[in-house]
Amino acid sequence: MPYVHDTLLRLQKSSPAQTEFYQAAEEVLDSIRPLLDKDKHYREQGIIERLVEPERQIFFRVVWHDDQGRVQVNKGYRVQFNSALGPYKGGLRFHHSVNAGIIKFLGFEQIFKNALTGLAIGGGKGGSDFNPKGRSDMEVMRFCQAYMTELHRHIGATMDVPAGDIGVGAREIGYLYGQYKRLTGSYEGVLTGKGLNWGGSLARKEATGYGAVYFAENMLQDRNDSLKNKVCLVSGAGNVAIYTIEKLYELGALPVTCSDSQGTLYHEQGIDLALLKDIKERRRGALTEYLDSHPDARFISVDEYPADGHAVWRFKAQAAFPSATQNELTEADAQALLANGVTCISEGANMPSTAKAVDLFLEAGICYGPGKAANAGGVATSQLEMAQNASMTQWSFEEVDNRLKEIMRGIYQRSSDTAREFNQPSNLVLGANIAGFRKVADAMIDQGLV
Template identity: 70%
Template sequence: MSLIKDTLSRIQQSSPGEPEFYQAVEEVLESLEPLFKKEKKYSEHNIIQRIVEPERMITFRVTWIDDKGKIQVNKGYRVQFSSAIGPYKGGLRFHPSVNSGIIKFLGFEQIFKNSLTGLPIGGGKGGSDFDPKGKSDNEIMRFCQSFMTELYRHIGDTIDIPAGDIGVGGREIGYLYGQYKRLTGSYEGVLTGKKIPWGGSLARTEATGYGAVYFADSLLTSRNDQLAGKTAVVSGSGNVAIYTIKKLIEMGATPVSCSDSRGFIYHKTGINLNTLQQLKEQGKNESLEEYAKIHKDAKYTPVKDYPKGRNPVWSIKCDLAFPSATQNELNLADAKELLKNGCILVAEGANMPSTPEAVHAFLEAKILYGPGKAANAGGVATSQLEMSQNASMLQWSFEEVDGRLRNIMHNIYLSASQTAEEFGQPHNLVLGANIAGFRKVANAMIDQGAV
């Protein structure tokens, strides 16, 4: 379709050196072709050219002082991509890999993910190339205070509500929120992912991982199957992976792997959740090598021993796969290995963890495949539930939030599935999720005029 080619060419020219962003845009636009053919109004209102350009891209310098008294410099970002259906909403990522292309890819995906939740939230994302690993609490605090000193003028509880992401947990949110209050004198729900005593929501920490499992449960139920008795492989060892593992165990499955940037664990009898949490939670980031020292029947493989271009997590025989670490972590060779070993379901806990070639392989095989913008929407959905609690000065029980989350994830599955059926591709939830998410935002843009 010439519109897609022209759009990709234009953004590559206007935004050079942003491959992840191009990948995200191409994947969405290709899925939308059947919609463009069916409904001409989106072309007539120039929606595509409008939606691929952020409403606002903010870039700023972050200077902070380390424990030796030396001034350090990092780069900060906030992309406010779309406010058609609500205030901008999306996490902050602190990681050395962060650049404008990563932030724009994440923000673009967030538009449709947030739309799919059915909640009134637009798409945004932000972060910095700052690395919290190896930094003291005081260094992290000083960085967060400097970061918020710039960011605060661009956000607000009805404007833009950031949350956490990779490298930004409860500790970082606390430092960011404290600085926001100091600068504005306002105690408002301008950040989500807060700790419980000062405005946080129960079940928020667990939400993305739990949500991915609830989505997988809906997928399996559609084929009269269930999670109980299944073997699952999980990548990552942050919040998403940990709570994916926890919920899988609770629902009768056996998760047998986890990983970090240094290596991965294979534990055939099942990952020990307590050990994993002891190594990775409460600001800790101990190597998974320690896990294998505690559990002698587990095998640890360091990154240096990985086959070139491969992640061995995806070579483990399994029924279910939950890529929950980072973008493009699962390639075509990995996908072929999963399929060869009998994997029947892939639910993405991370953002765009599968390469386009891997996604194509899953769709060709017609396995149950939950793309990230649908399967990992539980985190942002619960963030919006936190916003609702803050606005009403209430705190709901864990059970109430968890029940709402499970209902939202099932409704996301239904929306993506029914839309895929509408366009004659019932197995293709990539198409279903993209069209369902896009259509809601695009219709709002048309209703609101040329804004």
Template identity: 65%
Template sequence: MYVKNVIEKVKSNYPSQKEFHQAVEEVLISLSPVIDKNKKYQENAILERLVIPDREIHFRVTWVDDKGNVQVNRAYRIEFNSAIGPYKGGLRFHPSVHEGIIKFLGFEQVFKNSLTTLAMGGGKGGSDFNPKGKSDGEVMRFCQAFMNELYRHIGAHTDVPAGDIGVGGREIGYLFGQYRKLTNRFDGVLTGKGLSWGGSLVRPEATGYGCVYFAEEMLKERGESLEGKVCTVSGSGNVAIYTVEKLYHLGAKPVTVSDSKGMIYDEGGIDVALLKELKELKRASLEEYIKIKPQAKYTKISDYKEGSNAVWSIPCFAAFPSATENELNAIDAKTLLQNGCKCVSEGANMPSTLEATDLFLKAKICYGPGKAANAGGVAVSGLEMAQNASKHSWDFEVVDKHLHNIMENIFANSSQTAKEFGDPTNLVLGANIAGFRKVADAMIDQGIL
């Protein structure tokens, strides 16, 4: 009853924030066993405190485009919880950004960061600015205007933003440069920086590599592996690209990628070098892929079957949703299961709807929820913070080994917790409770704040 009441109050207080409702419901329902077992959480109103951010910063960003026209965007930084470390979470620049999206992402980030075992709290930010089609000068002027407000609220020991959708190395560079100018400080305040000025090796690869490492651990426990298996991947950003790359390292065959216009199905296996050229260098549409690889099949979004994502119609052993929230629904989940899919490892934030998640859990396949499976990105961000603090840079193998160990530990902790509460295949339950207990206990230790 306690959990249900908190969920209903969130829905009542924020009626239009559907993504936030979904994130809260998914986490809080799975926490019921630990809440029932430990009355201290209710006595200290932990759930009521967890679902309300420490602070929400809303601001206007005003900038001038290449034609001399004044443009105005909405922007946010939501600092959710810092009980175990400074706020940590990405910035998203995309037209779909609104308060509810940022709150859902920040809420998820609290538990994801806790699972890494690194000292990081949870936060998220962004703007409805769309960098696609903008010149470098326009992106620079927007980032500088954005940082003119944000710099007041962040710092190496306060709040450390990173990249997310629409915020890559270019944007981080412009943001950091403006922060340095405004504060006259060279701090480890943003992660995803360039290697020559405080960045970490493996950061671009981290979420994709980590997601595959997590899948490897899930399968290993069941005596399975990815070697020789057909895999489907959605998206074509950093997460998808390096998921594809790591799958090849482990002997698997990834056959799909997608973007906002459609998807590629390459039965012989996705060409990683071509994918990187199109997306990292040219920022081109995947339509260009078939001009070079005519044997591949390109399907436009307008040709997708209504109510489904064409990526998930391709038969596979393992699926890696790596694009965006709610990209995989109940129809897609049923199709995957009917086609024999044995593993789903989420590279994106909350890519599966609640209905799809329920189907995967009932089928008892290997299912790695985003807050566990995609924690590799923020884990290496935490390692970048450690390198900045020590003024040292680690080589690729050292960082990758740390990442691999972190993902192994996240799986072990989630799996062990799921078994503790009597549902050994339910890593949603295990990850949520494991992440929650660390944060909740720290909040109790630190008093009523």
């Protein structure tokens, strides 16, 4: 379709050298072609051209002192992409790989992910090229305070509500919130992922991982199957991976892998969840420490990874949960997964599979849950935290978890029903993209040229 092609060409000229953003935009625009053919008014209203350009992009300098008193300078970002459905909502990522293209790809994905939840939240994303790994608590605090000193003027409980992402956990959210409160004098639900004793929600930490597993279970149930007794591969070792593993055990599955920046851990008997939590949540250590307690496990360092992919995807299993970062699962990894018996993939990370890998999954007709649908549990529970803050209450873990389960069921149902509407019943990429796009686009049309 020349319309989509021309839009992507213009995007590359207006936003140069933003590869991940182009990839995300192309994936969405390609899959909504059937809708654009069916409903011409989306083109007449310029919806695509409006959607691919953020409503606002905020770039700023972050200056802070390290423990040696040296001045450090990082770059900060907040991209407020679309507010047609509600206040901007999306996490902050602190990682050395962060740049404008990464933030824009994440913010673009967030629009449709948030729309799929059925909740009143728009799409945004932010972060910095600051890497908290190896930094002291005081250095992290000083950086967070400097970052929030600039960001605070652009956010608010009914305007833009950031959350955590890679590199931004409970510690960072605490420092960010404390500085926001100091600068504004307001105690409001402007950040989610807060501490439980000062406005946080039970089950928020677990939500993205739990949600990805619930989504997988919904896909399998539609095929008269379940996760019980399935061997599962999980990447990552942060919140998403840890609580994916926890929920897999609860549903009777056997997770046998996880990974971090140093390599992949494989334990045929099943990952020792208590030990993993101790290493990563309490000690903030490396996965290699796992071998001290389980010498029967195997650790594959990044130097031993196959040139065409990642070791974490090269073991026999029936289900896989990419839960680390973008493009972590290559075409060769996808071929290995399919050859090794994987028939269900539920993405806990944002766009973790390359475009060619996704094509292979769709051609194989397996259960494939794309990230914008499968990992929406985190942002959904963030919105539940906003609701609790607004009413000055705190719900029980069970209540939040039950709501999360229903939200993930709703996301799956909307994606599945839309895929069937367009005669591609096993293509949840198409279903999720069209369902999310249509909800946002219709709201944009209703609200006029804003």
